[in-house]
Amino acid sequence: MLPPGMAELLQSASLLVPEETATGNDLTAADVWDHLAHDEWETALNLLEEFGDAGPLPLSFWERLAETAEQLRLERSAAWCHWRCAEIRNGMVRADLTLRPAGETRRTTPIPGAGVLRPMWDIGHLSPTGGPSVSIAALWVENLPELEPGGRATVRLVPLTPAHWTHLRPGQPITLHEDRTAGGTAVVLETRPPAASTPGS
Template sequence: MDVSELLKSASLLVPEETATENDITVRDVWDYLVNDEWEVALGLLEELADAPSPPLAFWEKLAAAAEQLRLERSAAWCHWRCSEIRNGVFRAYLTLRPAAEARRTTPISGTGVLRPMWDIGHLSPTGERAVSIASLWVENTPVLEPGGRATVRLVPLTPSHWTHVQPGRRITMHEDRTVAGTAVVLEVHPPAAAQPAG
């Protein structure tokens, strides 16, 4: 499929009554598609997807379109949203330890590249701390500096390890044995297959 067909197909997966905070609708997206303004249409579809969460196919089509347009960050975001649907997502407010107090002295990438370990309360059979891995996407910024704070999105590698984690829970991030940061869980969205039927 070419970019135009991918975007048209994706737009059909968004309910017509869906609107962004700025009252942009699917009809507006079609106006841009008719005029071959694909980057604008792609950006608007990404915004429209924040209302009711569209199906996996929507994000797969947007990812393919973004790749054809060579929009790396947009493609990464769309692939990220696919992984959220498959594995679930935890939004949390993360505070990294300052460089003087932690092993990390460089900023972390905000685009889902980092897969740190998280202490979410599990213990090993010997009673020691057991950690679980979750990829990390920093919202609204390309990097997070040591000592910085931001809202992040966590996609667990093994979703079944995270079923007990609820909003308000404090969890710690590790890149080695030391604590790299602390986070408070804000929202929990289980994998699409695990969500109760509406």
């Protein structure tokens, strides 16, 4: 039995996708409506999530998808949609991260991929005494459930304090810390500032 309001949530989310927007497989919002007409709710949700890579969508879009994913009890999908909401509010940095091998740092277990870890990052700021001043950002590993020590992956970072991160540019190196030792090094691939606080954003 479909939870009340789920169809309306997905329909209203699909209306926020521009008509010309298509996924990498050339699917459009019209395809979402086709899945909705056949009660294929999870497929429609997954397709709507893919539109997020085709161009910026408003905060309300991701909020509706997050609510739908929670009603469907799709935990990782719900976490991803909430993550995209956080990217819109706080900005986002994509980076190519390489973790140091086990034995070289305190960490001996994989980093969880779904945005639960909030490590510190040396992004080039100095403290009043001249030493490094770290900033905190949550970490999402793209396309992997977790990242093993010594592993390499593209990650997305959501800054806790967005103003600390505005100077970063593609190609810039940053360093992950979970304690005083460096836990990994990353190269910035892309930066996005927080979305402007406008209606529907």
